[in-house]
Amino acid sequence: MLIVDDNPDILIAVKLLLKQHYQTVLTTNTPFDIEQVLNEQKIDVILLDMNFNHDAISGQEGFYWLKKILAQDPSIVVVLMTAYGDIQIAVDAIKAGASDFIAKPWKNEQLLASITAAFSHAKDKQQLSKLTRQTQGLNQALNGQQFEFLGKSVAxxxxxxxxxxxxxxxxxxxxTGESGTGKELAAHAIHLASERSQQAFISLDMGSISQSLFESELFGHKKGAFTDAxxxxxxxxxxxxxxxxxxDELGNLPINQQATLLSALQSRQITPVGGSKSIKVNIRLICATNENLTQAVQEGRFRQDLLYRINTVEIRLPPLRDRVDDILLLAEYYLEHFNHKYKRTVSIVPEDVQVLCQYSWPGNVRELAHVIERSVILSNTNIVDIRSVINANTAPTLIQLPTDTDSNNDDDTFNLEVVEQRTVRAALKYHQGNVTKAAKSLGLTRGAMYRRLDKYDL
Structure with missing residues (x-):
């Protein structure tokens, strides 16, 4: 707690009384020190005099500093005290946001009771503030429905x-594993099997964060820390x-931001952007990448100390082509899901099961889910039309590679959509339909790439 009074005798007397009961009791003889103290220390309760040298009896200075304190940190509980109090000032103090009002001279029992109540109130305010912020953050962070992590193969x-x-x-x-193998599903399965299963599971695609918002996304920010805060x-x-x-996609994290992440993982403490107080965090860390991080370390693109920090246990997910026994299981699961989602009752015929099992699935489980969903949507009967979406004998990928005749022949156009469509087509063609490589060469995330594929019906 912090005691603010311009009378040194009162500071000494109150501190001697309260330090018997509280761990940290700070004092200052001027309210102008309050802002600096709050920036440097976590203060729960402030005992604030209402009258300082410039104004001896009205209490207006106390109301002024009360307002400043609550504006800086609404979770702080303030108890006002004055030698010139009356009932009206006490009422006004409570209305202004003080938790209690103490008249000088005080009785020690009365002061201790007031401070005890103030600390209890401070704890309640802090818990409510944390719950409010967590609820707001969770509403932003939580994704939609989570698919199950399935498989019966030996792998x-x-x-x-x-x-x-x-x-x-x-x-x-x-x-680790190729794109689309289900790394986030595996991470969620780890969380559900752990002792933390009743707590939050928060995911973040590291490749989708701009450098300017990296620390804000991971560590939060204070109001006014930057233009849009x-x-x-x-x-x-x-x-x-x-x-x-x-x-997710930790291999996409720039080398300069890796140091910031490593520091937070080592200390288990974070400091919000624009804040001065560190926050201790107790987390279970799960990372994922489709890159070879050992090779990235050798090439100087990934910190070796960060690699050692994150991979106490490594789990490699096999590509779908190496777990053929799971293809029918997964196809039936996604078929049931998308039948329910789109209110259909379509099924897979045995001939199409063979098509599904013979295909190489370069996009892995994610591509299989996409094929089933698209087949359900496009089917005109009660049988999914797998062959219209995928040709296992000839098509190297799900994506139809663009031809020269597909693009607009007006080479002089400066229409941004036309230029973007040509560029996406060219990248797909160059990388032989590999969406991940095409997205990387365009500087896009996979999600952004798929949105453009849908937009241009590729």
């Missing part, structure tokens, strides 16, 4: 076995407190 049984063992610890886990925002690390945080 997947080995993955499930590793997950079961690793989930019982708080060890940092790195999930109109309100306080809780970061993903704080949202995941006592739960799990999943950092």
């Amino acid at each position: 997947m049984q080995q993955v499930f076995d590793t997950i079961e063992k690793a989930a019982q610890t708080d060890a940092n886990i790195l999930i 109109k309100n306080d925002r809780v970061g993903r690390f704080e949202l995941a407190h006592n739960g799990s945080i999943f950092l």
Whole structure:
């Protein structure tokens, strides 16, 4: 707590009384020190005199500083005191936001009771503030419906076995594998199998964050920290407190931001952008990447100390082509899901099961889900039209590669949509339909790339 009074005898007397009961009791003889103290210390309660040298009896200075304190940190509880009090000033003090009003000289029992109540009130305010911020942050962070993490193949049984063992610890886990193999589903399965399963699971695609918003996304920010910071925002690390945080596509993180992340992981403390107080966080870290991070370390694109920090246990997800036994299981699961979503009752014929199992699935489980969804939507009967979406014998990928005749022949056009469509087509053609490589060459995330594929019906 902090005691603010211009009378040194009162500061000494109150501190001697309160330090017997409270861990940290700070004092200052001028209210002009309050802002600096609040920036440097976590203060729960302030005992504030209402009259200083410039104004001996009205109490207006006390009301002024009360307003300043609550504007800087609404969670602080303020108890006002004055030797010139009356009932009306006490009423006005409570209306202005003070929790209590103490008249000088005080009785020690009365002062202790007031301060005890103030600390209880401060705890309630802090919990409410945290819950409010977490609720707002969770509403932004939580995604839609989560698919199940399925598999019956030998390869997947080995993955499930590793997950079961690793989930019982708080060890940092790195999930590797090709794009679309279900790394986020695996991360969620780890969380659900852990002792943190009743707490938050927060995910973040590291490749989708702009450099300017990196620290704000992870650590939060204070109101006014930058131009668009109109309100306080809780970061993903704080949202995941006592739960799990999943950092996807970690290999896309620039080298300079890797140092910032490493520091937070080592200290388990974060400081919101524009803030001065660190916040302790208790998280379970799960990361994922489709890159070879060992090679990235050798090439100087990834910090070796960060790699050591994140991969206490590594779980590699097999590509779908190496778990053919799971294809029908997954296809039936997604068929049931999308039948329900689109209010259809279509099914798969045995001939199409063979088509599904013979296809190489370069986009892995994500591509399979997309094929089933599209087949359900396009089907004109009660049988899904898999062959109209995928040709296992000839099509190297789900994406129809563009031809020269597909593009607009007006080479002089400066229409941005036309130029963008040509560029996306050219990237797909150059990378032989590999969406991940095409997106990377265009500087786009996979999500942004798929939105453009839908937009231009590619």
